[in-house]
Structures are given as C-alpha cells and as structure tokens.
Amino acid sequence: MIYFDNSATTKPYPEVLDSFIKVSTEYFGNPSSLHGLGAKAESLLTQARRQVADLLHVKSAEIYFTSGGTEGNNLAVKGIAHAYSKRGKHIITTVMEHASIKETCQLLEEEGFDITYLQVDSNGFVSVEDLKNALRTDTILVSVMSVNNEVGSIQPIVEIGHLLKEYPQVLFHVDHVQGIGKVPLDIATAGIDLCTISGHKFHGLKGTGVLYVRDGIRVSPLFTGGNQEAKLRSGTENVAGFVALARALRLTLQKSAQDYGKLIEIRDMLLNGLNEITGVKINSPLHGAPHIINFSIPGIKSEVFIHALEEKEIYVSTTSACSSKKKSISDTVLAMFHDQKRADSVIRISTSYENELYEVEFVLQEIKNTLLKLQKVMR
C-alpha cells in the first residue's frame, strides 16, 4: 500500500498509540477529580501541555486542547467575533480557507458581521497589499491559513503578522493545520494571536487538537459547562489523546529536523515526473509546501482517476477530504485559474516523513498507465 493522502489524515505512530492505550488503561482518572487518580491524570495533562508549549516555543498557559482543526477554527473565529463584537464587526479572511473557516464566516454574516474574502493569485497567494487595503477601523480579526490544504501554497504569514503589528486592535488567527511539522512557523515572533493545529495531521489521533491563544486575549467559549481548559472549553479532557498528541508532535518535529530533505526530494521527483506526462497540469505553486502536490488532468474526472489508482493500492485524494464527498470541483483551483475543466479534474498527492522515494517511482509509473487506459476510454 502506498499512502499519499497525508493531508486528509495520517497514520498514527505506533508509539503514539502505545501512549494512548497506556494512559487510557492506567491513568483513566478525571483530571478534575480530587483523588490521586485524578491528580495523576491532571499531572499528565499539565505535562502534555508543557511539552506542546515548549515545542511551539510559547507559554503553557497559551495552549488549549481541543478536538481538532474544525473546533479550533470555530473557537478562534466565533470566539473572537463574539468577545470583541463591541469593538467592531468586520472580519477579513481569504477565498481559499478550509470549510471550517468559510462556513463559520458565512454563519457570522447571518449574525450581522461583515466579512471580506481576499482573492488569491494564480499561485494561490493572497497579497499583503490587498489585506492592508481591506483593513477598516471596525476590523477585529484577520484569519489566514498558513498552508493551503488543496494546493499547498504558503501564505505570507510573517509579513501579515508584521503588518498587523501596526494595527493592535486587529487580532490575527492562523489555521496552521496543514503547516505544522512541514512548514516552519514561529508563532510567538510572527505576531500571531491565535493558531489552530490538529493532532491527526501529524500522526496523532483523530479528535485531538490545539488552539494557541496569546496571553491576554479573550475568547468566548463554544461550550459551557465544567469550565475545563481555563473556562475556554468545557468537557472532560481527553488526557490520553492529548498525551498522544504531545508525543506525536515531538516525533514529527524530530523527523522534520532529520528528514526535511527527503520530503523535498519526493516533491521534486513527483513534480518532474508529472511535468513529463502530457495532459497533466500542475496546480501547486513552484514554491509551495513540501508535502502537497496538486495537479489536474483536464478531461478526466478526478473520482474516476482516484478509484483507478486505488486498484493498485495507491491512495491519493481529489480536493480536500472534508469537501470531496459533496462535489468534485475544487474551489481553490477555480479561484486560482478560473478554469472549470481544470478544477473538475483535480488530484492531490500529500506526503509525510513516512513516505519513501521508491514509492514515488511506482506511483509515477501507475499514473502514466492509468492515464493511458482512461484516455482510451474517455475520449
């Protein structure tokens, strides 16, 4: 099996599963319980939080555990909108955000918020100049993803953070779900106020995530109840999941330090190989993330292609997994190229440090074979 769909989700590391099982069986206490079992669970939670904070170079108190990317993004955008609505009701985001930002913004529009959606160029980049022009006196939040989940374009987060330092009343949220461990980002120095990451994108478990909230920023909670996570997220903490996330993050950052070169080699080999195949159009920008390669084969429906590759036990994806079941057309690719046929036939390969170079050779060969076969049929 060749798993090339790591932006949809990753396979948990065996060590991560070990931690999860051990904590779940031996330290299953509720961290809020007063007895020793509870204390143990709480101490594990504290340790997990500290480890994540240390790895991200931020403070422990700025780390909030969540159920993943969607919750993190919802909590950040709704939480800021509701906590700061007296200050203003204008939010700026981009046309190529993940559904959990896009849909949330649309909901806020119904509540009376005004949302500006920044356009992207054919490389999938937003322009800092456009953002600057979109800023208003009633702007309270800018939310931009660091790495696009479909094509892998890297947004100018540091530049945006730098610009927004001149507008202290505007908070800056970064959806870093696709970037973590793959595209370096120093949260503390980049002028970021809130940052979402998700455990299962770096070989942790589904249902775990982190929202970084800079010290001193108010966020209104989505859930009310037992006031866990410093009142920001009520609900009994998933201690085992968060310990697993802390471990997965450490392992991933370790591999990133060792194997970054391999990831680049894999991407370059894929890009070179795909470029040589007639009929293939690369959608990923030249200087994009090292782990996302997006291309179209105009004329061939993505879904057909996916299933054809699946027969060879190669797993790739159409658009982002979260929206691929509803429709096969990619909004992101459409926004970049304004080409319906191209957006209709999108294939995304997404790699991780677990992939190897020999897999690339095999995949390229199979793509060629499949294409030949399908082109005969689908003319």
Add this chain to the structure above:
Amino acid sequence: MKFDHIIIRYGEISTKKRNRKSFVDKLKNHIRWALRDFKAAKLTASRERMYIILNGEDHQKIIEQIKGVYGIQSLSPALKIGRDIEEIKTAALYYIDQLSGEIETFKVSTKRSDKDFPYDTNEMNHLLGGHLLRNKDGILKVDVKNPDLDLRVEVRKEAVYLSGENIHGAGGLPFGSSGKAMLMLSGGIDSPVAGFLSMKRGLEIECIHFYSPPFTSERSKQKVMDLAEKLALVNGSMKVHIVPFTEIQMLIQKQIPENYTMTSTRRLMLRIADAIREKEEALAIITGESLGQVASQTMNSMFAINEVISTPVLRPLIAMDKLEIIELAKQYDTFEISNQPYEDCCTVFTPASPKTKPKLEKVQYYESFVDFDKLIADAVEQTEIQKIRFGEKATGEGQLEDLF
C-alpha cells in the same frame, strides 16, 4: 571577531569593608551556578570586579543567565581584537551593532597602556569617532558630556579591548550574605514573592510549610514543592520543612471560639516556625503578609499574632498592593503554580467571619485552657525535611517520561 570577556561590577558589596571577601566569594559561587551550562567559560575576580572569560561561549546567552544573579550591579561585554587600526575600526562598528538597546549619542574614550602604539589617545578617539559617524550617518551623534554609550578602547601590548555597554544587573546582595531566615510558604501567591525579595537582599532561605492531611491534599503539598523548585533557581536547591499540622488544627477547632480560630492558628504556626528556626540557626521569619489584605493581616491581627515570638518577622510585601504582588509573581514565574485552586493551610478551616480586630488578652485567655507546648514540640519533632533541586519535577511529573 569574538567577544572575549564580560566585566561584572558589584555595587553595594564594594562598600562593605570587612565582610567583603565573604560577600565576593558568595557572589562568585552564584555566578558559577548561573554559568553551569557554559562549560568553557571561566570566572576570575579582581578587587573591584569579576571577569567571565568566555572561551568561545555566546556572550548574549551568558548575560541573559547571569543578569538575574543577586549582587550584580552591571555587566559589560568586551571585545578582544588585534592592534591593526582597520580591525579596530571594524570592531567598533560591530560593537555598536550588537548593543542590546538603541542608542543615539556616543563618545570614544581611549586608554593607551602601550605607549608604542602608533596613534595617541586623541588620534584614536578622532579616528574611531569619525569612522562611526561616517557609517552611522544620521543615526548617531557625538555627545562628550552625557553619551548613551561611552565606547572604551583599551590599547595594550597583547591586544586591544573594546567595551562600554552597561547592562543592568539584578542588584541586591549575594545570596546568603545577609544570613539565614525561614520563609513561611503556604502555596499562595504572596509567600514565594516574599521569598525572592528576601533572597535579593542577600538572605539564605529555607521554607516551612504546614500540612494538614486529609484537610489539605497531597496536591497542595506538591504545589508547595513546585514553588520551592522555582525558588531554587537562585541557589540551585531549596529545603522545605513540612510540618504535620492536623492534630493542632483539630484541637484549635475544638477549643477556641470560632471567630478566634484563625488568630490562634497563626499564633501556633508562628511558634512552630520559630522553634524550627532555632533548630536551623536562622535569625528571622519571613512571611508574605501585606497590610490589610485579609483578616489575619490587619494591624490588630498582626499585633495579636506576632506577640508569641520575639524573633524578627520580615514582611517584604507589607506595603504592596495585590496587583503589584501578582506582577512580581508573574516575573518570578510562580503565579501560575500559586493560582492552582487547592485548599492549603490558610484556606481550610477559615471561619465565616474571622475577627479582623482580635484582642490579645482574649486570644491569650482562650489558649490558656489548652496545653499546646507538647503538641508544638511533637510537630517540630515530626517535621519532615525535603530538599528539591532546581529543574527537578516535584509533582511526579517526569516519572512517566516514556509516555511523551
């Protein structure tokens, strides 16, 4: 071009005549402790100053580490370079570029112990000043009277040294140079801050904590050990005397009228603390009290409580507001630990309306029916001493390292 050494000046110590040597020795020990991660760096001392010879270690990281050592007035990093005039010029510019803060004005002062050097002091000042002005046109100006930076150039036979930047140290006196005192550490926000401030004035401290299981939990004790670990930053380790207090506390509840239990509890804590102090040969007791903050910290309460001992009770926070104390607690990195919500010896058994103006005669009268002496002696006897090293995890954290 490399930074060669850091000059350390000690303010107040230089004025203390007779104790000077022991002061300097203590400071030396603490700088060595602060330098523990920089194996190559060497420390030497002269009469007025100390020098850290960097031997290739990063000077900025070292300054960050030793800035917090009590007893240091100021620090200056120094560059060592060859005697070539072009090299000196480049070095002067480099020195300006790596300053930790922005400057607008400067002057150059050259000292020439090697009279064979081809340029005299005036020529040197002129040459270097001109070079800096040309390269920092519009950014820097010369001000010989009150410059932001006095760039000192020392020409010696073996090399040329550049220094001049003055970085403020933590001030205060070296740990231990003022003697020893016992800190009453409850687990709250105030007492650790009182501990740090006392250490800043040169006190060596040990902590006393009152532990009343099952009324206070294991976690509240762990919290105290975590705080002690933070306090250990100054000296590398911290001793905590954990006093079993349950029996006395229960007796107080039984024998003393409710609105006087708090006053009596504090009196007994102070008596026990004093007995431990005597054993440890310390000379004072430190508390985190701030005037009027809670019922036990009113003037009347302090009068009624303090009466039990004649040992000096130091209250470094007495004139501070809560917000000022919190600010310091954040600086010392103890706030988050203190803020954890466990019952401690001060919160459990708090009566609904404690006397804010207790009368000494009354509390003496109530206590006269009970013989606490034996219990106090037992508590002191059974006190457990725990020592925690800086960097050690008290809360059992780290024991499950393999899970992470």
